[in-house]
Amino acid sequence: MKLATLKKLIFEKNVLSFLRLGGETQSLYRSAFASAADASGLLSLLHEAPRDSHSIAQALRVGPERHHALLAWLDCGLGVGELALRGGRYHLKGKLSRLLARPRNDVTAAMFAEVTRYHFDAILAAPTRLREGRAYTLDDQDGALIARSSRILEPFVEEAIDWAFAQDPQPPQRVLEVGCGAGHYLSYMLRQWPQMRLSAIDMQAEVVASARAHLKAQGLLERVSLQEAQLFELAPPPAGQGFDLITLHNNFYYFKTDERRALLDHVAGLLAPDGRLLITSSCQGGSPAVAALHLWWTLSDIDAGLPRRDQLLGLLQEAGWRDATHRQLLPGESYYGFLARRPAQAQ
């Protein structure tokens, strides 16, 4: 390079500031590639064994006429060091891709996919979506992926479940889980309290299918009354057959602001007179991940976003719920459990 070119770069284009960005742009390229490689199945394919581009094309269902573009994509993986090419076969090389490819890291991989596919998109697209009034809908999310990534919270939700079950000398006998996701809290409860009668609903068919597969694998499917249903579709049970406990984990923000009071009233109608409600939820005011989650939901057609902790407690109080209490489940994060007893005057 000529000295004059270097001078132009430094003094006219301020290339030094661009160089200072170096790590940031590399990590964006790396994240984009690893995320797409995971979602497409390339990571698990290469985790099994190195492959040449033709067997990758076959597995990813890319036709011969697009082979050159597939090679360009794989070149991006090579460029950021996530892939290596030896003897005509692609290997996993980068730390990120190798981490995401390991089956035991499935929950981390799902969380990473949620961040790159939904959180990134919400932050990037917010001004345009707001200007154009284009709201996300549930169809913009892969329900099974969200159910998998929600499992990162499992230890905290399990602690909240233990808390709810320890409230009375006699543990709850009839329990309903609303929005059961992949069904892991159902198997947790059945293992801890095998005598209970457990019902569960989720409104997304593919999520119910994943819960069914999980329960079947655990030999517990016969022990749960599992159905695809929306909470508001459930009719109040006959007198004397109300639930002792109803749980809603990580889905309070699926309800619009004006539905949240109706949700509490409807749940009250499903409970036995002294039955309790347990809600676990991220609330506004947490880490960047919680802020991005809140953003996605405020950009959605549900619009309300994550609840505020004081707002949710106020709503329980206003609706007459007794003994309402809450606790922070994840130290340093805005993630809470809320527990309350059915209002005395509920129908």
Ligand SMILES: C[S@@+](CC[C@H](N)C(=O)[O-])C[C@H]1O[C@@H](n2cnc3c(N)ncnc32)[C@H](O)[C@@H]1O
């Ligand atoms: C983020 S996922 C959480 C899944 C699971 N509870 C967990 O914590 O892993 C929220 C789930 O709640 C379900 N859901 C939301 N609103 C619902 C409603 N009104 N009735 C039934 N299911 C609902 C969604 O379909 C979704 O599967």
